[in-house]
Amino acid sequence: MPPPTLSGEDIAAWIESAAEVLEREKMLLTELDAAIGDSDHGINMARGFAAVRARLGGLDRGDIGAILRDVGMTLLSTVGGASGPLYGTLFRDAGQKAAGAAALDLAALAGCLEAGLDGVKRRGKASPGDKTMVDALGPAIDALKAALSAPEPAGGPGGASLRDALGRAAEAARAGAEATVPLVARKGRASYLGERSAGHQDPGATSCWLLLRSLAATVGA
Numbered sequence: 045m046p047p048p049t050l051s052g053e054d055i056a057a058w059i060e061s062a063a064e065v066l067e068r069e070k071m072l073l074t075e076l077d078a079a080i081g082d083s084d085h086g087i088n089m090a091r092g093f094a095a096v097r098a099r100l101g102g103l104d105r106g107d108i109g110a111i112l113r114d115v116g117m118t119l120l121s122t123v124g125g126a127s128g129p130l131y132g133t134l135f136r137d138a139g140q141k142a143a144g145a146a147a148l149d150l151a152a153l154a155g156c157l158e159a160g161l162d163g164v165k166r167r168g169k170a171s172p173g174d175k176t177m178v179d180a181l182g183p184a185i186d187a188l189k190a191a192l193s194a195p196e197p198a199g200g201p202g203g204a205s206l207r208d209a210l211g212r213a214a215e216a217a218r219a220g221a222e223a224t225v226p227l228v229a230r231k232g233r234a235s236y237l238g239e240r241s242a243g244h245q246d247p248g249a250t251s252c253w254l255l256l257r258s259l260a261a262t263v264g265a
């Protein structure tokens with residue numbers, strides 16, 4: 045039976061696996077950014093998460109808020125472009141919400157990601173449909189919240205539901221990222237292209253999906 049909560053160890057394992065995935069998928073993100081940006085998103089994300097990963101060993105596993113805040117501050121200081129400040133804000137604000145928590149259940153996780161999304165929206169002023177990372181993160185959080193109000197699956201108090209909910213959140217992020225293809229970008233570099241930004245998947249929405257897929261895979265393992 046999987047645990048009904050995420051521990052600091054789980055969060056650290058997630059970040060570790062996210063760093064691996066972003067390194068492995070660097071070319072995919074770079075190619076997406078080549079089509080509607082400046083070809084640096086893969087490099088930005090891989091560099092940022094390599095720096096984050098290098099600090100993981102020194103972080104206290106007993107405070108999830110502190111881990112997430114440290115991830116955010118490291119991304120803020122190591123990643124340039126639009127995505128560094130935005131992902132930095134996402135993790136930092138999620139960490140502020142989780143301050144002092146040794147474990148997160150589904151409701152706490154949804155609340156903490158929502159605080160991160162609010163921070164991203166405040167900083168980047170993007171709304172749903174603007175063809176940004178918000179279009180993957182928003183639906184993922186909606187899926188977590190929908191799972192919260194769904195009845196408990198047979199066979200477990202909470203544990204199975206956390207894993208299932210994360211699987212559904214990752215799936216919603218994937219669908220959200222794919223749904224950015226026909227959109228015209230209204231924020232960031234891609235917006236300079238106007239109508240020509242349509243027909244391409246947003247790189248930031250795609251990296252957001254990869255992050256959430258890593259989280260689901262970590263808990264599902």
Ligand code: ADP
Nearest residue numbers: 085125126127168170176177231232247248249
């Ligand atoms: P840059 O655009 O500065 O080169 P990156 O290539 O690393 O930075 O990141 C681009 C991604 O950042 C976009 O695909 C988009 O998802 C996201 N992004 C850009 N501007 C915003 C914004 N204002 N709000 C939310 N996300 C944004």
Ligand code: MG
Nearest residue numbers: 081082084085
């Ligand atoms: Mg770029």
